[in-house]
Amino acid sequence: MRPVALLLCTITLSLMLLTAAAAPAAEAAGPRLGPGERALVRAVNGERARHGLPRLARTYRLSRAADHHSRRMLARDFFAHGSMAQRVRRYGRYRRVGETLAMVSGCGRRGARRAVRMWMQSPAHRVILLSRGFRRVGVGARKGRLGSMRTCVVTADFASRR
Numbered sequence: 258m259r260p261v262a263l264l265l266c267t268i269t270l271s272l273m274l275l276t277a278a279a280a281p282a283a284e285a286a287g288p289r290l291g292p293g294e295r296a297l298v299r300a301v302n303g304e305r306a307r308h309g310l311p312r313l314a315r316t317y318r319l320s321r322a323a324d325h326h327s328r329r330m331l332a333r334d335f336f337a338h339g340s341m342a343q344r345v346r347r348y349g350r351y352r353r354v355g356e357t358l359a360m361v362s363g364c365g366r367r368g369a370r371r372a373v374r375m376w377m378q379s380p381a382h383r384v385i386l387l388s389r390g391f392r393r394v395g396v397g398a399r400k401g402r403l404g405s406m407r408t409c410v411v412t413a414d415f416a417s418r419r
Contacts (some may be wrong), residue, residue: 296369323412331401351416364409403416
C-alpha cells in the first residue's frame with residue numbers, strides 16, 4: 258500500500274473548543290517557515306478561496322506549536338495528535354482550535370500540494386480546512402524517519418480569533 262494511502266487511513270481528526278485562561282509564554286526560539294511551509298499555507302488559502310472563504314493569517318505562535326509537534330513526532334517515533342489542546346494552549350489563547358497531520362514524501366512544494374489534496378479528500382480534514390471559524394494557521398514540516406520510513410511530517414494548527 259502506498260505511504261500516502263496508508264497515511265490517509267491513519268490520520269485522526271481533533272477539533273476542540275478551548276475555554277482558555279491566560280496562556281503562559283512559550284519558549285523564545287521558534288521556527289522560520291521554509292519554502293515548503295509557505296507553499297502549504299498558500300495551498301490551504303487557495304482551497305479556501307475556491308470555496309469563497311477568507312484567507313488564513315499565518316501566525317508565529319501557531320507555527321511554533323506546529324513545528325514543535327512535528328519535531329516531537331519524529332524524535333519519539335509516533336504519528337498522532339496527542340493532547341493537541343494543551344500543546345496549542347502553551348503557545349496562545351484561542352476559543353477554537355483544529356489540527357491536521359500528514360506524512361508526505363517531501364517537504365517542498367509538491368509535498369505541500371499533496372498534503373492539502375489528501376486533506377481535501379478526507380471529509381473530516383476538509384471540515385477543518387474549510388471552517389469559517391478559523392482565521393489563523395501555523396505549520397511545521399520536518400524531514401526524518403518514522404519507523405523504517407523516511408518521510409516529511411507536516412502539522413497544521415488552525416485557530417479562531419482570540
